[in-house]
Amino acid sequence: MTSSPPLPVAEGLFQTQNGSVHLRGTRCRNCNSHYFPVALSCRNPNCHDKQVEDVLLSRHGTLYSYTRQHYQPPPLFRMTPWTPYTLGLVELPEGIRVMGMLADCPNEQIHIGMTLELTTRVLYRNDAGQDVQTYQFSPATQHEAAA
């Protein structure tokens, strides 16, 4: 049996370019505000033209805050097997902070200010036997953090 590529938890949330995963967001061409996920319009009340375009956001950011989830969230969220995990708030160079799960990040290594990079992880296998993945942030390797 050949395995099909993993499905995203939601269409249009992230995409792979040149082998690297990026979050899909929106940039305002007039005031340079960035949004995640993609937005219909710029929300800056002082921006009048609000010409927006979809962009791929930076893959690296710094950890602004985090929390470990000890209780299993209600349905819609699926994770097999379920284990407590860490959620982070990651500041990107575009001037936004993005929430996401942290991967490969043992408790004793997590600290505010650490450099993280975007990755993907499989959360569960759906009823059709396909793996479903979400975006996560993992500690950046030295090489990539410097890039």
Next chain:
Amino acid sequence: MRPVYVLGVGAHAWGKFPDKPQLQLALDALRAALRDAGLDWRALQGLVAASSRFEGGMGWGLHANEILQAVAELGIPATNVGGGCAAGGIAVHTAFSMVASGECDVVAAVGAERMPKGFIPRPPGIANDISDTDYLRWVAMGATNPAYWALETRRRMHDHGTSAQTLAKASVLMHQNALGNPLARYRKACTVEDVLASPMVSDPLHILEICAVSDGAAAVVLGSQAQARQCGGRLIEVAGCATATGQFGDPSVRVPTVSTAAGHVTSHTSEVVGAVRRACAMAGVMPTDIDLLEMADNTAWHVLAWPELFGFFEPGQSDWMLENGQLGIDGRLPINPSGGFLSFGEATTAQGVLQVCEMAWQLREQATGHQVQGARLAQSAVLGLGANGASVILKA
């Protein structure tokens, strides 16, 4: 605008009432408020209800219509307002405006809620795609409401050195305040050790540092000065009453979004800060004039962070104020003498109305068991989904 006064307030106790429909809770609270005012249904010239998404309102949020059809077909205007967990505060503001404008002499506002158990689930009927962040936050990361507050809490610990013990003390204080309040659901004293030993939900927040969900209902009757004089008792004026929405660049991690602005171009929690400032401006008062604050303490973090955001204290100062007893019922700024959300549990749309009831009882010196001595000026603050904020200032 003409001055507006509180004619009567009333509330149903908070708890779990599986045998009492939402409509019954609403009627009980309204009857209590009318009795308090010494009025009957025929005195009402308008009814404003906070729309609940959980029960009643014929599925369309028509809770005021449902009440009138159930108990008094007066022909008066029925207004139903949304605002998530701030809907109660917004309902009071609408009733205030109807009296202040001169349109009506007597208007009631009511919020009544029966909450489902556990984490608040996503509402039905919205597309399962990235246009809805309330979908995304679940499927992509399982972000529960406590997770959002925990992110704020962890950052506060980093920025201000707030300790786990201080956070626990905020919860201990709320539970202590509730001991003397028969309306509160949780009336059991707890210690810092109890809080820290309670199950961790989203660390650093323990279950005793996060508000539960409850059933409950509250109502207020507002009216003109002539009406207030007829009703008798101490005159309680609605000195300030404001609603506001969020501002661009607000860095708060807002449920149910999955991203926020990194800059600090405007206040954190700008929807509530905006409402608090507007209410103060309307009343012509400064934070230092306020004798007590009834605010939405969804978690222990809120007890510390919100008074600072509103300008009552400098950033980071709440920890010291709490540790030195200044936030207690006999402190410099009593916070939630009622016991707050941590002792009541949140009955979402009823909460903003209950805050006004509590302030009225405090200013009339009827808050038996949790009375703030000599209180003359009280302020409320509540936050709701959709970046809604509301704040009311009562003056004796």
